[in-house]
Amino acid sequence: MEAARYLSGQFLLATPGMSDPRFQRAAIAICTHDANGAVGIGVGATVRGLGFHDLLEQFAIAPGDSANAPVHFGGPVEPRRGFVLHSGDWGGQDTVDVAGLWRLSGTVDVLRAIADGTGPAHWLIALGYAGWSAGQLDAELTGAGWLNVPGSAALLFDTPAAARWDAGLAAAGVDPRLLVGTAGRA
DSSP states (O other), X not given: OOOOOOOTTEEEEEOTTOOOGGGTTOEEEEEEEETTEEEEEEOSOEEEEXXXXXXHHHTTOOOTTOOOOEEEEOOSEEEEEEEEEEOTTXXXXXXXXXXXXXXXXXXXXXXXXXXXXXXXSSEEEEEEEEEXXXXXXXXHTTTTSEEEEEOOHHHHHSSOGGGHHHHXXXXXXXXXXXXXXXXXXX
């Protein structure tokens, strides 16, 4: 049997074959993927009318000189739970390194650090996540709904959210006009 190929540090891009409307043109940064399942954070769409300073206010944290960056729609699972994808120059007690490309933190200490100017140089905030049980993502990847492409800090931090799907496809050399909504059978 061929060894499993895990996708931590890659991006999943929804194709026209994606049947779940919540993931149309989705760009998801895969943060963990192993024999137990997978977790990714949606980075291709933002929550309209919600900024970083709004979240800080809910935690009674002064924003300092931090940017009032948009908050991303991380996914449909636990949409009230927050996550920060950030550069590797900061780490907290729960921080997870993602393939040496970026880090994932999910506690309020990273919000405080960003607000007081001691946090990571590059970051984005998301509410919710996309999750797959053991083997579920592997099975989905055999269909026509997802395309996995190499992840990069530049795609994550230097590309606007609305452009990440197109930029991910372009980085992989895929013309979105050539994507079809069904998988072939040989």
